[in-house]
Amino acid sequence: MNQLNPPSRLLMGPGPSNAAPEVLRAMSTPLLGHLDPAFLHIMNETMDLLRTVYQTDNKVTLAMSGTGSAGMETLFVNLVEPDDKVIICVNGLFGHRMVDVASRCGAEVIEVHAPWGEIIQPEDVKRTLSKHPEVKLVGIVHAETSTGVKQPLDEISTIVHEHDALLVADMVTSLGGSPTEIDKIGVDAAYSGTQKCLSIPPGLAPVTLNDRAVEVISNRKTKVQSWYLDLSMIQNYWSDERFYHHTAPISMIYALREGLRLIVDEGLENVYARHERYGRALQAGLEALGLELVVKNAQHRLCQLTSVKVPEGFDEANGRKYLLDEYGLEFGGGLGELKGKAWRIGLMGYNANWRNVTFALAALENSLRTQGLEVNQGAGIAAAQSALQNL
Amino acid sequence: MNQLNPPSRLLMGPGPSNAAPEVLRAMSTPLLGHLDPAFLHIMNETMDLLRTVYQTDNKVTLAMSGTGSAGMETLFVNLVEPDDKVIICVNGLFGHRMVDVASRCGAEVIEVHAPWGEIIQPEDVKRTLSKHPEVKLVGIVHAETSTGVKQPLDEISTIVHEHDALLVADMVTSLGGSPTEIDKIGVDAAYSGTQKCLSIPPGLAPVTLNDRAVEVISNRKTKVQSWYLDLSMIQNYWSDERFYHHTAPISMIYALREGLRLIVDEGLENVYARHERYGRALQAGLEALGLELVVKNAQHRLCQLTSVKVPEGFDEANGRKYLLDEYGLEFGGGLGELKGKAWRIGLMGYNANWRNVTFALAALENSLRTQGLEVNQGAGIAAAQSALQNL
Structure with a gap:
């Protein structure tokens, strides 16, 4: 069989987008071990860069070893326990996906809809929360990749927090392309992918969670249903503990570090x-x-x-x-x-x-x-x- | 911040091992879209190569978008339903991990033990299966990365099938290093990682399932608890359907194709x-x-x-x-x-x-x-x- 030799493409779809040349070079860098002090240093740099690009000081800001959809699943398996009530806002395909993922975690899902191509109306979220005051979290897509809608989050964040729920945002297409303002808006947890505005190949899911979200995880009564996406264990690897969980995807983290560096440099x-x-x-x-x-x-x-x-x-x-x-x-x-x-x-x-x-x-x-x-x-x-x- | 420039390492630990130079070159190849006909061709080549290296004709032979541990979780979330009884053989860390993963799927786990550094004895599996004839599957590690034990599977396969259960094998460290003989031995489902004997960076989990295992999945009464690892949906993307599930990790699949090609060429x-x-x-x-x-x-x-x-x-x-x-x-x-x-x-x-x-x-x-x-x-x-x- 011949060596790999794919045709040249300009990727102007919804992602993957073309990776930056510096990122492609990083992808071919020889490997380090996942517990090598030199790699741990690169992980720390990557977390710092990720905080800058997410616009947050959240300690728990790291990359899950899967694509953007694994980021979605990470937040739901960790934040939701069976029979929790959650509200999911649906105005495109990725809202629908969120409903499916949350349901598989055993959540009782209440949907708030808007037509495809339009934003979710804050008053609809407010009305639904008033009817279901025990709701634990509200999931919403910040940048709906199926329609191109940019969802304003400020007002919805205020409403969600008045009801003492968590705001969870899909930022797959927004991260590094438009302001995400995690801390300013008060987004409690967000996930993204690498293959959109970060100019990195698909394969990692950067997530960020604030202290409120981390506390919800600490107070769980049941074990997280996914071992692979169990954030408490993964955080032990990304923190000073450096406790082995799974073998990190070294090359993809190299790429993430470089892609983020280019954004911060610009x-x-x-x-x-x-x-x-x-x-x-x-x-x-x-x-x-x-x-x-x-x-x-x-x-x-x-x-x-x-x-x-x-x-x-x-x-x-x-x-x-x-x-x-x-x-x-x-x-x-x-x-x-x-x-x-x-x-x-x-x-x-x-x-x-x-x-x-x-x-x-x-x-x-x-x-x-x-x-x-x-x-x-x-x-x-x-x-x-x-x-x-x-x- | 400076460009990425990690020190040079000879990786002679348990993995990641050094990637082959051809594989590193493939990693830096510009991207294709995940639905581009040229990429679908590369996926087909990769599946063919993977069948050769796994030594199987199994149709469902593909790479999950996560590291080896995601492969383990894939098989358990798809094959196990809540309250199913499973036997897990434990003679090292990865057997313990299998117990944890299977339990999180709601399985009732029965453990068969051997001391670290020794193989699992077929008669122990036989005795346990006789006591629990309703067991759905037996999980075992083919190459225990925590001890260096190579587990013979022939006799255990015969015993497991006499009891009409499925044999699930962890082949993370064996694939491409020692014979896996999926079809010859009758392993019903196996998973592996890329960062060991395939000379590829960590990041993908090649899995293979035979028709018996696929039928068990088709006959499920409950939804697979993981959306990201739901094999029926993922198989729809890797098959002629080409139905979009998640954005495939393009560069890692390039690398897998190249790593497997080198093995088949040799x-x-x-x-x-x-x-x-x-x-x-x-x-x-x-x-x-x-x-x-x-x-x-x-x-x-x-x-x-x-x-x-x-x-x-x-x-x-x-x-x-x-x-x-x-x-x-x-x-x-x-x-x-x-x-x-x-x-x-x-x-x-x-x-x-x-x-x-x-x-x-x-x-x-x-x-x-x-x-x-x-x-x-x-x-x-x-x-x-x-x-x-x-x-």
Whole structure:
């Protein structure tokens, strides 16, 4: 069999996004043992960097040895005990996933819904909490990767804490792309993935928990149902105890350390501003091409991930295949309610730049044209350029 | 912060072992999307290679997105339902871990014990199964990484199947180092890790299940308690369905494909013989240095991992620190009952070669000397050399 030699791709879907060159170099660094003092030093650096990027001082801020979904499962298996009542907010696929995961932990799940493409309304959370004052936690998606909605958390955090519940947030697509403000907002526990705005391959789930959340775990009456994701044991390995739990995924932690370092070196505010600039420019370009964005309210749109409706009469799957085959360009397809009806276009981390905005708009325009759609020639790029100047 | 720049290490502990250079190169290969046809092709190649190395035709042979321990948890959460009776064989740390994991799935666990450093006796399994004929599965460690015991499985497999139970084997340290013979022995389900004899960084858990095991999962009455490790859903992604579950750890799967390719290119029999040659040579060398091996019966010793007792009056932790600081050489310390009392020396995958045997014996001899032990100068290497010629 031949050596691995995959084709070159520009990954502008919902993740994985392209890893930064420095991160790819780190991935090929020879290994250290998982108890080597030199590796423990790298773990400490990684935790410090992770705190900076999550915008928190939480002691328990570390990377679980699985992908983002393992991060979701980590928080629920540790925070929930059988028959606990939890509220899950659902306005996209990842809210649905949270319901499934929480149910498997034995939770009684109460759902708060909003239409796909819209935010969860704080008053709906408030009403539901008033009806169920014994609720232990409220789970919500900060950046819904299936729709491109950015969920404001401030007001909901206040409501949740008035009811003495925990706020648990999915920050898979927000971490390193838009402000997460764990401490400022009062998010009690959050999880993320590496393959979005951190410019790292998929494989780790950074989580952070504040003292309130850690106390809930300490007060459990039952054993955590997952040995692999048992945070108390894992925290013993990531803390000064250095107590062996499982063999840490060394190379992925190298990559995480490097990806976070690049973000901290660039400066969080600069990184957020870059995502904002190019995301808004892309969105202006898409609208100028006559396309409709899934999220109507511009204030609720993520910059790092934009969902756009497939025009009437256009074969979505063929359109994406054309981009992949002719340009090596990957867009994401729609999920759930949006399957076949939307593309999801990411400008995440290393990929959030003007070159990619221009290229994506040019390639997309051509793809529309190949299926016979009338396109206002060059309008996308011109509008993006103009949006960039006005930002 | 500076770029990542860890010190150079020869990893001769219980894993992670050094990754092969080809594997490290694969780790730095730019990413594909997890639904890209080119990536799906790589997944198919990986499954084929994995079947070859596991020595099985099992359709369900794939890599879970976690380390070896996630593989253990995968098999138990999928095969066990609350109140199922299971037998777990315990003759080292990883048997204990299996008990913990199975209990967290709600299983009623019956333990069969053997002293650390000895194999599980088939008659003990037989007696226990006769007392508990309703037992659903028997879990056993094929290569006990905490002691270096190689467990014969043939006779136990026959006994387990006479009682219509499933045989579940931990092959974390055996896969790619010694014959696993899944189909020939009749192992119903097995799991492994990547960081031992596959010469790949830690981060994936290759599992294989035969039709009997898959049927047990299909007949479940309850939902699998872990969403992340739910094999039916994961199999839908690894099969022609290609149904999105979670974002696969692309780079780690690249690495797995490359590591397995190297093994298949070298030839399974050659790989096993290489581990055998250098493992036996090292063991002869250690004994010639006056050291006592933990596993008394030579037939029950693994070649890829040797546990050796720390001599009376020798400071174990300081000895290991000396090797790491002076030679960049990592040995493993003892676990559990053997903590502070043994070293674990690995010769796994890429590392199983004559250069490493010679170097390890030379460095170890020097380390014994620095703490004032009388050593028969050069006896270790000479005995290893002689053992090599007589093999």
